[in-house]
């Protein structure tokens with residue numbers, strides 16, 4: 001059931017001047033309402049999935065348009081839907097939308113089309129979320145993961161496991177009805193087998209999040225080093241943008257400055273940080289704390305040395321510190337334009353990459369080196385990868401609840417406690433697919449969508 005019967009409208013293409021603009025309507029009266037402002041054909045008599053040329057306007061013609069019809073339930077929202085392709089002028093788009101607003105159509109909220117599709121049973125919640133991921137995919141891997149998820153991904157499997165668990169929960173609850181009598185409808189061995197099977201599936205999904213998280217959020221790559229090493233200059237060179245302030249004053253950067261960039265088909269989240277040094281400046285020392293924190297969480301550290309102002313001993317000391325973190329790192333010698341040839345020669349034995357961030361020398365080589373540190377598995381059609389933090393958290397919670405059921409059975413816990421933990425597991429699984437929802441959860445999910453989707 002749709003949450004409302006009203007008809008909604010939104011521009012589905014980006015605002016601004018473009019060749020075409022697509023305005024989308026959905027709701028019981030979408031076709032009838034379009035007919036009222038359309039001249040060319042009687043739209044209500046046309047079959048679904050057909051396109052019609054005509055003029056649109058209210059007495060005067062606003063534009064010549066193509067109207068695509070989708071009749072319920074064969075549309076994205078499962079409601080009557082219309083897509084109006086007009087010329088991509090903001091004035092035309094505004095005037096056309098106004099025509100409909102005057103007739104009682106309402107502007108769609110973010111994600112409202114997808115929300116209706118979800119409520120009308122086109123797909124479950126995990127699939128609805130994948131629609132947003134698909135739109136925002138920045139790499140081919142992210143696109144494929146989202147598409148797989150949108151096409152069903154783990155949804156069906158989770159639904160099936162959930163039904164089997166429900167079966168056991170109801171059997172155990174039935175036992176409780178018999179009170180004192182010693183009956184066992186739910187065979188404990190079968191339940192144990194089922195739980196182990198579910199856990200093994202959940203574990204594989206949970207493990208896939210390592211990769212899924214990288215796909216969705218990029219590989220956290222921290223640029224670190226002493227003040228003035230040229231970290232901010234390097235961030236700007238990597239991004240090809242004046243993102244961070246560069247100055248000759250040591251201690252310029254105090255906060256973490258980050259941005260994402262696709263290199264070799266992989267998304268990296270580059271972070272420029274405050275230079276590492278002991279300082280009495282309160283703000284700077286907070287910045288240094290943040291640097292250390294980000295370094296610990298990084299997948300790769302780009303450690304920068306100023307080739308002009310650093311001795312071999314200093315390099316050795318800094319590297320020893322760096323090594324202790326146990327995070328993969330690259331040693332980068334910056335300011336090669338000003339450095340002495342002898343010093344560079346000396347460092348060649350130390351597995352250094354030499355660059356000039358200011359002159360953008362060897363930045364391409366550095367990018368290649370960065371990419372070569374990661375072997376990203378290509379996601380293929382049908383591969384299930386959990387990319388969504390919410391799904392991941394619920395999968396972990398489900399697993400914990402099931403673990404409690406297993407432990408409970410080992411310890412001979414009574415049926416009522418087993419049933420409670422099974423219900424918990426069912427709750428967490430149900431939230432993934434949206435069998436169980438709350439207004440907050442839905443508002444949170446759909447509020448992040450674009451308007452018009």
Ligand SMILES: Nc1nc2c(ncn2[C@@H]2O[C@H](COP(=O)(O)OP(=O)(O)OP(=O)(O)O)[C@@H](O)[C@H]2O)c(=O)[nH]1
Pocket residue numbers: 226227228229230231232233234245246247248249250251252253254273274275276334335336337338355356357358359
């Ligand atoms: N000659 C030369 N100078 C550079 C190079 N890279 C950066 N610099 C200069 O070094 C100084 C410090 O650069 P930043 O990028 O601000 O250094 P930082 O590591 O971010 O410094 P903090 O934010 O203070 O930790 C600036 O004057 C830059 O212009 C380079 O490749 N060659």
Ligand SMILES: [Mg+2]
Pocket residue numbers: 231232233244245246252253272273
């Ligand atoms: Mg800086």
